[in-house]
Amino acid sequence: xxxxxxxxxADDGSTVTPxxxxxxxxxxxxxxxLVGYAYLLTGDAREAEDLVQxxxxxxFTRGRGTREVxxxxxxxxxxxxxxxxxxxxxxxxxxxxxxxxxxxxxxPPDGPDAGPEPVVTTRMAVQQALALLPPRERACIVLRHxxxxxxxxxxxxxxxxxxxxxxxxxxxxxxxxxxxGSLADDEPAHHIDEVLxxxxxxx
Amino acid sequence: MSTRLGLAxxxxxxxxxxxxxxxxTDDGTTVATVQRLASRVRRRRxxxxxxxxxxxxxxxxxxxxxxxxxxxxxxxAADPDADPGTCRSSVATLPSGPDDALEVDLGFASANGTExxxxxxxxxxxxxxxxxxVDLLVSVSELPAAATDPSRLRFLVTRKEVVVATxxxxxxxxxxPSGQVLADLYGTxxxxxxxxxxxxxxxxxxxxxxxxxxxxxxxxxxVAQRTPMGLTACDGSGPLLPGEYDVWVTTVDAAGTAxxxxxxxxxxxxxxxxxxxxxxxxxxxxDVPLIGGRLVAAHPHGTxxxxxxxxxxxDRGRVAWGLLADAQAQSHDDPVTVPPDPLSGATPWxxxxxxxxxxxxxxxxxxxxxxxxxxxxxxxxxxGA
Numbered sequence: 001x002x003x004x005x006x007x008x009x010a011d012d013g014s015t016v017t018p019x020x021x022x023x024x025x026x027x028x029x030x031x032x033x034l035v036g037y038a039y040l041l042t043g044d045a046r047e048a049e050d051l052v053q054x055x056x057x058x059x060f061t062r063g064r065g066t067r068e069v070x071x072x073x074x075x076x077x078x079x080x081x082x083x084x085x086x087x088x089x090x091x092x093x094x095x096x097x098x099x100x101x102x103x104x105x106x107x108p109p110d111g112p113d114a115g116p117e118p119v120v121t122t123r124m125a126v127q128q129a130l131a132l133l134p135p136r137e138r139a140c141i142v143l144r145h146x147x148x149x150x151x152x153x154x155x156x157x158x159x160x161x162x163x164x165x166x167x168x169x170x171x172x173x174x175x176x177x178x179x180x181g182s183l184a185d186d187e188p189a190h191h192i193d194e195v196l197x198x199x200x201x202x203x
Numbered sequence: 204m205s206t207r208l209g210l211a212x213x214x215x216x217x218x219x220x221x222x223x224x225x226x227x228t229d230d231g232t233t234v235a236t237v238q239r240l241a242s243r244v245r246r247r248r249x250x251x252x253x254x255x256x257x258x259x260x261x262x263x264x265x266x267x268x269x270x271x272x273x274x275x276x277x278x279x280a281a282d283p284d285a286d287p288g289t290c291r292s293s294v295a296t297l298p299s300g301p302d303d304a305l306e307v308d309l310g311f312a313s314a315n316g317t318e319x320x321x322x323x324x325x326x327x328x329x330x331x332x333x334x335x336x337v338d339l340l341v342s343v344s345e346l347p348a349a350a351t352d353p354s355r356l357r358f359l360v361t362r363k364e365v366v367v368a369t370x371x372x373x374x375x376x377x378x379x380p381s382g383q384v385l386a387d388l389y390g391t392x393x394x395x396x397x398x399x400x401x402x403x404x405x406x407x408x409x410x411x412x413x414x415x416x417x418x419x420x421x422x423x424x425x426v427a428q429r430t431p432m433g434l435t436a437c438d439g440s441g442p443l444l445p446g447e448y449d450v451w452v453t454t455v456d457a458a459g460t461a462x463x464x465x466x467x468x469x470x471x472x473x474x475x476x477x478x479x480x481x482x483x484x485x486x487x488x489x490d491v492p493l494i495g496g497r498l499v500a501a502h503p504h505g506t507x508x509x510x511x512x513x514x515x516x517x518d519r520g521r522v523a524w525g526l527l528a529d530a531q532a533q534s535h536d537d538p539v540t541v542p543p544d545p546l547s548g549a550t551p552w553x554x555x556x557x558x559x560x561x562x563x564x565x566x567x568x569x570x571x572x573x574x575x576x577x578x579x580x581x582x583x584x585x586x587g588a
Binding site for chain 2: 019034039048
């Protein structure tokens with residue numbers, strides 16, 4: 001875009017970058033990662049890119065993208081999540097095609113001895129299993145297991161009650177396990193009652 | 204054997220990221236992508252700024268105010284005492300508990316007749332409008348468990364999360380299978396109701412109707428109702444100012460208590476220009492009123508004239524037709540009957556009869572994609588008489 005490096009100082013002392021430069025830097029350095037994150041929610045590459053672009057526009061329109069890239073990325077991720085959960089993927093559409101979703105065979109696990117084939121097979125199986133989840137359950141799973149959020153943090157991010165998040169996670173885990181077999185013990189989603197006291201690993 | 208879900212999710216995300224060219228510094232389209240995003244941001248920022256008005260600073264006893272002015276956003280602050288879902292309340296007060304699930308799709312009928320519908324956050328929101336109401340499309344698939352019968356579906360227009368306009372309609376608590384709706388519309392011979400489809404909660408009122416596009420005789424596309432939503436400020440200050448707003452939906456029971464919240468959908472209120480940006484040719488018929496906006500072209504066309512005016516809003520056709528209808532009524536003692544929608548094709552249509560001209564106005568877009576209205580003027584039956 002431009003080679004400008006214009007920065008100024010905000011009232012709180014932090015560095016503020018002109019929004020066009022911040023947008024350019026964010027797209028170039030974190031654009032793909034954001035698409036990957038959005039893909040976990042949409043399951044469709046084109047929808048994921050559209051979702052990221054909509055989230056970027058919303059974030060920068062509201063003046064929330066002008067700090068450091070990491071800070072701006074957090075706002076965009078939040079916008080991606082909000083946009084998705086609020087209806088980017090229509091629930092009715094999901095309901096009407098749910099029965100058409102492919103049911104993968106149980107897949108071999110990943111592990112030290114796993115070659116590329118099992119990894120790819122597992123990835124595809126997980127993608128297909130994720131497609132069976134309604135949007136809110138899917139969002140809960142992504143926040144809990146990809147973002148490593150606690151149940152309370154998931155509830156806060158989605159503006160849901162803790163009990164509702166537990167129910168979504170429980171239902172989602174049951175659905176995923178019905179397709180993928182048991183989920184490993186280091187993923188605590190099926191110990192829903194214990195997650196509030198879990199100490200999550202740092203990212 | 205088991206699957207490590209966290210690792211698998213990271214693998215899925217990494218693979219999707221790797222497969223995408225979005226933001227790829229080696230991809231020549233990235234520059235264009237960023238520029239396109241920046242343009243969208245600028246447009247939306249400009250629209251937001253349009254809702255901000257400048258008022259002169261004043262103070263009792265001030266000697267002379269020369270120059271200094273304050274820029275004030277006239278959006279009202281949220282009233283902490285306002286009940287959820289009422290005028291000047293904050294959308295943050297809308298209930299969002301487990302019994303408040305409200306599933307609604309909103310959309311709009313565009314100027315060219317196409318219809319869009321989607322959940323909150325979908326691309327087009329509920330469109331851009333310059334007059335006093337939105338041609339809203341509504342599809343309610345789930346009402347809050349806490350809602351009682353009778354309930355009303357209440358639309359909330361908000362600015363900076365404060366409710367600035369409201370509209371509402373009674374909604375059926377009992378759901379209707381969408382398949383049955385379509386069968387009633389199109390007949391079971393055309394659409395056997397083997398698949399009941401999804402269930403919908405109908406808005407009551409004779410002014411609404413179901414709309415649906417059948418694809419190969421099967422259930423496809425949205426089933427929704429069409430209803431107008433007013434754009435008048437709920438505090439009595441008149442029409443909403445041009446700018447960017449959000450639309451939320453809630454339900455209200457007989458006691459006036461709100462249940463559920465869905466939103467936001469983006470809404471833009473465009474400034475209604477009353478003048479053209481440039482002068483029309485001297486011999487262009489003066490009595491034919493054109494919608495305000497940027498004059499794109501005006502030139503002789505056969506024995507008549509053609510003109511195009513760039514004007515915002517999905518209702519630009521409606522605005523243009525209203526002006527022509529008024530002009531027709533003024534120019535003829537015995538006004539010609541005018542169909543409510545000249546594009547409907549319901550009746551033979553020669554155009555609005557203004558002075559000695561028959562005038563068609565057609566919502567269109569310029570070569571650059573800017574919304575516009577194209578006018579075709581033909582000599583009327585009395586021309587040259």
